[in-house]
Amino acid sequence: MRQRPAGHITNLPGVTPTFVIAAYHRLFETEKSVRKLPSGRFQARYQGPDGVDRPAPETSATKTDAEVWLTRTEAQILDDDR
Numbered sequence: 001m002r003q004r005p006a007g008h009i010t011n012l013p014g015v016t017p018t019f020v021i022a023a024y025h026r027l028f029e030t031e032k033s034v035r036k037l038p039s040g041r042f043q044a045r046y047q048g049p050d051g052v053d054r055p056a057p058e059t060s061a062t063k064t065d066a067e068v069w070l071t072r073t074e075a076q077i078l079d080d081d082r
Helices: 017-027 063-081
Strands: 032-036 042-047 053-055
Touching: 032 063, 042 063
Parallel strands: none
Antiparallel strands: 032 042, 042 053
């Protein structure tokens, strides 16, 4: 199997390729965004199931980190819906 770079999303604990693909597809069902702030950090936000716009509690150093937060948050919402 090909070695993935250290920062690759599938190297994170508990994140499998199947999880990433499923969450990616589900994220398109909600409004979500990542924006770069003047500080150079990134802020993730999404629209919750109740229609309220929710920003991430903290900013991220990279766009990828913000996108990972969105993926994990979406998965958590979907798990809570079961």
